[in-house]
Amino acid sequence: MTNLTDFEKYVIEQKGTERPFSGEYVNHDAEGIYCCKKCNAPLYRSESKFNAHCGWPAFDDEIKAAVKRNIDADGERIEIVCAHCEGHLGHVFEGEFLTPKNIRHCVNSISLIFKPTNVIPGLSYDLATFGGGCFWCTEAVFSALAGVKTVVPGYAGGTAEDANYKAVCNGTTAHVEVVQVQFDPNIISYESLLAVFWQSHDPTTLDRQGNDIGPQYRSVVFIHNEKQAEAANNMLVELSNAGIWQGRIVTEVTALNHFYPAENYHKDYFEHHGEQPYCQIVIKPKVDKVKALFAKLLKNDPI
Incomplete structure (x- = not known):
């Protein structure tokens, strides 16, 4: 498990929310995997990321069995957490028709850590x-x-x-x-x-x-x-x-x-x-x- 800062603990462990447009991955478009900041479990592939103009990173698909859904404390929204450590990620929304998959995982940047794709030209192993x-x-x-x-x-x-x-x-x-x-x-x-x-x-x-x-x-x-x-x-x-x-x-x-x-x-x-x-x-x-x-x-x- 990663040692978290106080603000990371507030978001990931106490289910807080970072300010919109403040996270480092809002406009991030590199190729790789987005992993859980707390336990490093892989959560999302970069090809599933899209710009929802909502102020937080958005994904229309997750890596299989990587994300768990819970009824939010407000009884209305669906919270998403890391399936491995149950660290808070954000919320999931359907019916917005923003992509063909018609789903949006709205995730706090601070809940994620990005791992770039390892591409070494000419290496056959x-x-x-x-x-x-x-x-x-x-x-x-x-x-x-x-x-x-x-x-x-x-x-x-x-x-x-x-x-x-x-x-x-x-x-x-x-x-x-x-x-x-x-x-x-x-x-x-x-x-x-x-x-x-x-x-x-x-x-x-x-x-x-x-x-x-x-x-x-x-x-x-x-x-x-x-x-x-x-x-x-x-x-x-x-x-x-x-x-x-x-x-x-x-x-x-x-x-x-x-x-x-x-x-x-x-x-x-x-x-x-x-x-x-x-x-x-x-x-x-x-x-x-x-x-x-x-x-x-x-x-x-x-x-």
Whole structure:
């Protein structure tokens, strides 16, 4: 969670409203994702934004399952909040015929933080970032997949000052042990990486993976762009509504602020320490499971 200023708390937590035409995103038209200021969850894509001449940012669509609607305290209007942290965003209106979708999310700029689209000309690889327990395990899991170029263990969710193993292991920082995966989307899709991510750990245990306990081991997808946000939210909704995990998944989907690579001695841990009991008992079965899963994905067999 982001530390909020007093005025941000007034709007986001106490359901206040900023003055019209005072917010930084009223006339903003860059490409990217608008995320929740409080928890960084992706909320709106830039292509859904339009000029409603109302004094606040307006959107005619939200990222699936990102926004929750409540009856406002006045009993008439519909309040909109972040579905993840329930931070106040604004109100939603229908029947104004301002766009073909005939809906307007009227949002306080101060409730949002904008993440520009990452476009690097000539780069054929994409990036994905996941937290699903000890990064020794997750690094080994994703390194076993065809189409993955590099897997770098690291930290995400906190600040540069405490992005180190000793601090993160204390469980008192906002960081998660993560891996950043560089992959070729022509060989392996982001959706396949998501499937591997959810199958390679237990997404129903809060702040825990087996004997690894603490918020640094929480289940989280850090998204890099709007396409990843849509894919991750869609799959999360699908998995949460059916099957063995129905109603029990605690995985977060949130925008990546910054990735901090871990200390060098964590890199390729399974490769260099494969005979250790932890590697044989915990990591190797996960790697074998994922290899079998990936074979099914390549053949389009049911997972």
